[in-house]
Amino acid sequence: MAFQDLIDDFNRDGYVMLENAISPEAVQRLCQNLDQWTEESRQFDGPYGETIDHRPRFDVQPHVHSKDNPALRRVASPVEISDDFWAVAQDNAALDLTAAIFSPNIKFYASKVNSKLPGSKTEVKYHQDFPFDPHTNMDMMTVLIFLDDVTMENGPLQLVPGSHKGPLHSLWQGGKFTGAVADDIEQEAIKHSVACTGKAGDACLMHSAVLHGSSANLGQDPRRLFIVTYVAEDAQPFVPNPIPTIYDGTIVRGKETGQVRSVPFQMDLPEHPKTASFFGQQEGQ
Ligand SMILES: O=C(O)CCC(=O)C(=O)O
Numbered sequence: 001m002a003f004q005d006l007i008d009d010f011n012r013d014g015y016v017m018l019e020n021a022i023s024p025e026a027v028q029r030l031c032q033n034l035d036q037w038t039e040e041s042r043q044f045d046g047p048y049g050e051t052i053d054h055r056p057r058f059d060v061q062p063h064v065h066s067k068d069n070p071a072l073r074r075v076a077s078p079v080e081i082s083d084d085f086w087a088v089a090q091d092n093a094a095l096d097l098t099a100a101i102f103s104p105n106i107k108f109y110a111s112k113v114n115s116k117l118p119g120s121k122t123e124v125k126y127h128q129d130f131p132f133d134p135h136t137n138m139d140m141m142t143v144l145i146f147l148d149d150v151t152m153e154n155g156p157l158q159l160v161p162g163s164h165k166g167p168l169h170s171l172w173q174g175g176k177f178t179g180a181v182a183d184d185i186e187q188e189a190i191k192h193s194v195a196c197t198g199k200a201g202d203a204c205l206m207h208s209a210v211l212h213g214s215s216a217n218l219g220q221d222p223r224r225l226f227i228v229t230y231v232a233e234d235a236q237p238f239v240p241n242p243i244p245t246i247y248d249g250t251i252v253r254g255k256e257t258g259q260v261r262s263v264p265f266q267m268d269l270p271e272h273p274k275t276a277s278f279f280g281q282q283e284g285q
Contacts, residue, residue: 003100010101014164014207017196021094021145021203029084030226031147034075034113041065041072047276051076053244059276061120062283071120074277075113077245078226085111089228090252094143094203098230098253101205102139105233105254109133109140110243112277113147115224116155116217123155125180125282126189126213128163129229131171132179132242132270132278133208136262139232140208144225150197153219157204158193159212168209168267177271179281181211189213234261242273 001009010016022030041048041060049057061071079086089111099106110133116122129142150156169181180186189211196204206212208229217223234257241248275285 013161014210056276073122103232108250109229126186130208134238135235144204147224154223155217156195163211164207164209234259
């Protein structure tokens with residue numbers, strides 16, 4: 001598809017699929033790192049490791065993860081512990097497309113791996129990313145790089161096309177920060193969702209206001225994503241980064257302008273996570 005068609009699709013739908021966003025060699029390198037981390041996870045029976053804000057870097061699925069059935073579900077800021085991940089975050093075709101869509105000046109904000117191993121039961125309740133990470137403007141892109149083929153069986157990302165043009169939904173329910181939208185909004189979202197499937201190396205570029213979630217991996221193969229958040233250089237954060245990293249703010253395309261650009265919006269402020277990842281918040285911990 002021509003570059004301009006990808007941009008037009010993104011502007012209409014709030015997301016676009018990009019084939020071969022990273023090379024097969026890069027996929028292989030990232031998977032080797034991840035295979036090693038998954039092996040290591042067998043030694044632990046709960047979240048472990050440490051990020052720069054002293055929360056666990058590695059998160060496992062409660063009641064499922066064990067030595068014999070590793071269910072590593074999240075690696076926070078893998079770019080800090082693997083040069084392979086940092087190299088991909090700084091240079092990939094989805095980043096080029098992000099720069100073409102939002103601004104020639106783009107900074108790196110955060111990264112994570114979401115891993116759904118077969119039988120792991122990991123699922124993601126519906127939410128928008130922006131209310132977790134509000135910035136002065138909404139030019140924030142979540143790039144989900146597929147490290148495995150993503151099929152209808154292994155728990156693909158499900159998203160609502162066009163929802164980036166709609167309201168910002170609260171992630172607070174009944175006075176508690178749940179990191180998820182209300183049940184009625186989720187039920188409606190499920191009815192209008194499309195699944196993002198594709199080959200290892202492809203990427204889904206998703207606007208930070210798109211409503212999305214995903215269900216458990218019911219297949220026999222893993223579904224692992226390297227998820228990178230990029231923001232326009234003139235978007236300044238309102239809250240501390242929920243996945244803090246030494247690389248936050250690194251200019252990955254273009255240059256620093258020292259500008260701030262603001263757009264009007266209203267939303268509930270998020271609660272900073274206390275658990276290893278937002279999975280804990282969604283589970284009410
Ligand atoms: O892993 C997925 O399917 C969705 C990821 C996501 O929404 C998140 O981590 O915020």
